[in-house]
Every structure is written in structure tokens, then in C-alpha cells.
Amino acid sequence: MFGRNMERNQGGVSSGLGYMLLGAGAAAWWLSKEENRSKLDNLMNMAKEKMNMDVQPSKEEFPVLKAGHPHPDDIADNKMVSEGSQFGVKYYNEKEQQ
Numbered sequence: 001m002f003g004r005n006m007e008r009n010q011g012g013v014s015s016g017l018g019y020m021l022l023g024a025g026a027a028a029w030w031l032s033k034e035e036n037r038s039k040l041d042n043l044m045n046m047a048k049e050k051m052n053m054d055v056q057p058s059k060e061e062f063p064v065l066k067a068g069h070p071h072p073d074d075i076a077d078n079k080m081v082s083e084g085s086q087f088g089v090k091y092y093n094e095k096e097q098q
Helices: 002-030 034-055 075-083 086-097
Strands: none
Touching: none
């Protein structure tokens, strides 16, 4: 029982290892040309630039700039600001009652 399972697992591991070695060999062959290495380098640099651009939000889209200064015509925002935070008031009242 135990021996059969080990034989089955060994076959899966060795075939997976074979595919990995085949892939590594193909990548090494493809990267042996200077033209392909420069293509890969350019592709990686473009990917890095795209990722770095998404990390920093633009100042126009940053919502905190609007905080505390609602536009007079923005009724929903004015209502939210006028209601204020009830959490702080409730917390203070609970601490005072204890």
C-alpha cells in the first residue's frame, strides 16, 4: 500500500522536474542571443515603470484634498460634514460615565 503511493508520486515529481529542466533549457537557448536579452530587458523596464506609476496617486484624484472643505453645492458631502463623527462623542460619554 505505501510502496504503491510512493511509486506514483515519484513519477509525478520526475516528470515535473523534466518539464522544468526543458523550460530552463529553452529559456537559456532563447536568451543566448543579444537581441532577445535586450528585448527582455526593455520589457522588464517597462513593467517596472508601469508598476511604479500606479503606486503614487495623482494629486487631482487624491480624495483627502477635499476633506474638510465641502463644496457648497455638494449636498451629500455637506450633510456628512454637518453630522460630524458620533463615534468620538459616544466614546467620551462612555468613559465619563464609568
